[in-house]
Amino acid sequence: MAVTQIAPTPTFVWPSRQRVASAVLVIATLIAISVYAPSFFRYHNIINVLLQASLLGLLAIGMTIVMIDGGIDLSLPANTAMGAVLGALYMRAGGDWALGALIMIATGVVIGFVNGFAVAHLKMIPFVVTLATMTVVSGASIWMTNSLSISQLPDSFVELFDARPLFGVPVTVLIVAALAAVIAMLMRSSVVGRWAYAVGINERAARVARIPIRRVILASYMFSGLMAGLTAVLLTARLGSASANMGNDGVVLDIVSACVVGGVSIYGGSGRVSGALFGALLITILSNAMNLIGVSYYLSLIVKGAVIIAFVAIDGRKESKS
């Protein structure tokens, strides 16, 4: 017997405070929906919610990876917008849509690299760096498009992602689900994934354990950039157009809410892809429900802000300076 039995494993473990909070939120939302907005359950609406949740989920996954190793990336929506705009401009100018999609993805990775380099090698504070990137990038995309959206994109592009091969579930949702599964597995079973968790848990100990910290951090930002690029592709296809407005402030709030509700700790070291997806779904349902109930957009911002604060407060861990 390899393991010396010393104490029986506990049979009942109280769920963590965050799980309880999430459960409360889900239940409250469902109750509100069934009372005030039964139209939620219409097929069209559900598909809509799934689509939106998958796109948000993709960004949330990107954010989750960065949060796991202790950072944060506020530039994701702006990154998405920029990628979408660049790719769409290319496509409208007669370019091949596949190359256009590639441009979107590449933009994401490049911006992610800039963020990652600043944090990992220049040792800048992630929050402020990504805030700066967000401002510059969204400013640039507004400037480039003059606040207009870019449409007239190749039909083949839009239709590809509009197809519904499986029980009417759109391609986009399937793609995101598949991607999430792969990423979840990689985070658990790849060397880099383990390293990311270690860096987020305790950077000093990770250093002693010979983990290449700077490489890990840089990679995580490039990965979130990649997610932003992918989202640009899927979102543009869904909307049939690209605009700088894809990167507005509200989306950042949604991403952070999704992660926080999904059990990802902003202090690093914990969080799972499945949690991010769950959080994205919950936040999308919440937004959709508030919309259907007739809550003003602005009020919904307050609700989401309160949710973030509540969940982080429940997390309770003290911020620690390394």
Next chain:
Amino acid sequence: MSAPQRSLRMEGISKAFAGIAAVRNASLEARGGEAMAIMGANGAGKSTLMNILGGVVASDSGQIVLDGAAVTMRSPRQATQQGVAFVHQELAMLPTLTVAENIFIDSLPSTGPFVRTREMVRRSKALLARLGCSIPPTMPVEQLSIGDQQLIEIARALRQEARVIIFDEPTSSLSGPERQRLFNVIRALKGSGVVIIYITHFLEEIFSICERVTIMRNGETVWSSPISEVDPAKVVHLMLGVSENEGRIRAPVEIKGEPLLAVKGLRREGAIRNVDFEIRSGEIVGLWGLLGSGRTELLRALVGLDPVDDGTISWRSGESFEPITPEQLRVHVGLITEDRRGEGVLLPLSVSDNIALPNLKSLLNRWRLIDASRQVALADSMIDRLKIKASSRDQIVATLSGGNQQKVVFGRWLATNPRLFLLDEPTRGLDVSAKTEINRLIVELAEKGCSVLLVSSELQELMRVCDRYLIISRGRLVDALPGSANTNALMQSIATIDKDLEDAA
């Protein structure tokens, strides 16, 4: 008519952390105008006892009597109000604020909202003058040397009208002249009737500055007397409580042949001075010195965790014996640091995940993903080999006992098959049987050809396994003794050497 002499009495103090007793029925009796030295090895309980006196932790039982009245210390602020000032080893300074502000920060003299800066400066000047110090009070503290900052902290204590001042390792960062200045200040403080408590690892100091000495061991007060009744060797003896009964696990082996590792001229400003030594395959070398002698700094510098200013490290690889950088050396070495919880294990992870962490590359399957069954096999083999007591391989390391946590750290490095192990206090905080197990493990490693550089404050432990000893003091290797050296010889080596160094400094 002179004021009655101050007195401090701690009686029956006990404190346990997570079920393990740190202090057991300890007592202390000190008088105003005197400096009382508190001596004890790592883990002897003196830090805890002083933390209790300083209000940093609350005792489980016992009482503190100051000037005849019982006092309660629930927080550092309360302790300050009761007149107990604690000058920690890590000074409580606010670097960008001025000297005067640092002295008065918790009680800034103000009219309405405005600080009476001129008065603050004037009073600071006076306080510093009492300490024989003429630092301008308007200078930002960050521009001062540690020695000067320390005086400011003492000035703060004076301002708080402290009745008792505790000094915790005050001289570890001071130069020779600064140390003398500190001693003069302490003499002045004694002259004004303050009770001085002096904690240090530097033996020679207590004979210069203290009138009484209290020695702690294993959480208990084992000795208290005027300083004239002891000499350095006796103090060390009492501190370490060596009994010759614990036998050697392995007789010292004299390893001949080419060195595995050779270090020449290693230097790190402020920590290590000109260190030369060699280690051969299969040797267990003990690095013996008291805390603050630079032992930890040496180990960390060897593997590049701290920067190195000068020196060559040569490593044998097959037939070649060439210089390598510390970062490169780290790949071949298993390092167990002093700070198990901060740098050793990753507390929220399981035993299995912790052991796997540096070994991930060897657990990959053909798709370059971590093979769960391989990880399980590795974890199980380490748990088995080291007899790690855990309810399962998935138990969270934070819930294991200290000894088992340490075994997890060993397990993680064992799997990398290093040729050299650097161990910094590997058995600190472990119970007796765990200590023995680790010591046996160390010997086992050596028999298999692995070399070990072992740092420990416990002479007993070193004497059970080491093939030879290197004596380190104030960042320099000052002596080398063979494995056959007896207790007295070893204790003398650190007890007397320091004095020579001090005269030379």
Next chain:
Amino acid sequence: MTARQKIVDFLFRRGFFVVFALIFAFFSLATSHFFRADNILNIFSAMDPLAITASGVALVVMSGRLDISVGSTAFLSCAIGALLINQNDLNPVLAALIVVCCGALLGAINGFIVVVLNVNALVATLSTMIAYRGVALALTDALLVQLPPPIRFLGNTRVGPVPVDIFVMLVVLVLVHLLQTSTAFGRQIMAIGNDITVARKIGLPVDRTGFFSFVLAGVLASIGGMLTTIQNGAVSPFLGNGLEFTAVAVVVVGGISLLGGRGAILFSVIPGAFIFEMIRNGLTNLGADPYSYRLVGGAVIFAAMYADALKSGRFSMGRRL
């Protein structure tokens, strides 16, 4: 020191002035409209709200934290004041008082979340930033809120050729500067920014001080917002947009370290705010696209932060979040 080291050292210490001089020279040469007395006064006038708001942010930064909700605080508190004047015929002076109280309240909410609930300051103020803006947009229906003529008139008052705003700014900044350098509260803020653990150990009222730093930031943001509102004669739905970022940038560009514990308000905020408005003014005079300002501003901020990181890299490993 090698020549390279000497240059680097010089840049660190005097870099700001170098950059300032370069930019000033550039604009002066590039367009004739720039280097004129009335234009320079314009810059001084336009920078006042920014400087006032930035001084509040500076206090929070010096205590070792960050507050990015100031733009939204300015907007919401002014929106409430403007609506009260228009819809309830409230006496403007009273309304102004209410604006300041709102600013204090909004700041207090931040303080509560950060200090009492122990939520990371960045995340907390990110949330309140968006939430406050949401409330303000809801109240104003995202429309411009015009203020009655007497107030608009006030926005143009001058003492001789010099707009009154400049004096207001100077008074406010001097007060804040005095607060930071000569009151116990100010010194304790610096203490916390130096090392919050040491400050707690010494027994300073760390939580209370932190809380009030947020309240002050809110008050100063609302005053800054009021100044802009009076200058424009209206509360625009874009009031304070991006201000949070610009205010932080002003603080950093002005030389206050984001790690806390350092800096002096007067000598950092005024030059910092001036440089930003100068850039915006210069770009407008050049006929550049209004959106380019955000880009250029962002680049300057990036450079400033890089410099700050390099400077503080000397002191620490850098903060994580």
